[in-house]
Amino acid sequence: MVETERIREIIAGYPRDRRYALAAMQDMQRTFNYIPEEGLSLLADHLGCSQAQLYSMATFYKALSLTPKGKHIIKICNGTACHIRGSMNLKTGLQRELGIEPGETSEDGLFSVEFVNCLGSCALAPVMLVDGVYHNKLKLEDVPGIVEHYRNEDGEQDA
Numbered sequence: 001m002v003e004t005e006r007i008r009e010i011i012a013g014y015p016r017d018r019r020y021a022l023a024a025m026q027d028m029q030r031t032f033n034y035i036p037e038e039g040l041s042l043l044a045d046h047l048g049c050s051q052a053q054l055y056s057m058a059t060f061y062k063a064l065s066l067t068p069k070g071k072h073i074i075k076i077c078n079g080t081a082c083h084i085r086g087s088m089n090l091k092t093g094l095q096r097e098l099g100i101e102p103g104e105t106s107e108d109g110l111f112s113v114e115f116v117n118c119l120g121s122c123a124l125a126p127v128m129l130v131d132g133v134y135h136n137k138l139k140l141e142d143v144p145g146i147v148e149h150y151r152n153e154d155g156e157q158d159a
């Protein structure tokens with residue numbers, strides 16, 4: 001299976017030393033957008049540590065995920081300014097468009113939605129971050145167009 005081969009390649013790039021556990025997991029996270037369970041077990045064998053140790057490390061670091069994430073990560077700011085100016089509308093808009101709640105990933109694997117704390121752009125509230133790009137002063141009716149934009153982008157890449 002392609003994923004297993006890729007996992008083996010990543011792991012082979014690291015010395016058999018536990019100090020490299022985090023770097024190897026970050027590498028898997030970048031490659032797959034999450035750390036597959038198989039990745040944890042093969043890495044544990046490689047480093048000579050228990051899978052439980054790697055598991056607790058993976059759950060400790062926020063940047064690591066043990067569940068598959070969508071290709072596009074949508075972060076809805078739920079800081080005070082954004083909350084007051086309608087971040088819940090953005091949540092509603094995304095529920096309608098994607099059928100998912102914050103913390104979930106769409107069935108087609110394209111989108112994950114998360115709530116986050118202040119993104120440091122309060123004057124432009126409410127703010128949503130998609131793959132690191134800010135979308136500011138959003139209204140409920142802006143949400144379908146944004147989702148469509150990222151869907152089309154993927155369609156063009158697949159064509």
Ligand code: FES
Pocket residue numbers: 077078079080081082083117118119120121122123125126127
């Ligand atoms: S509260 Fe949303 S950017 Fe500050």
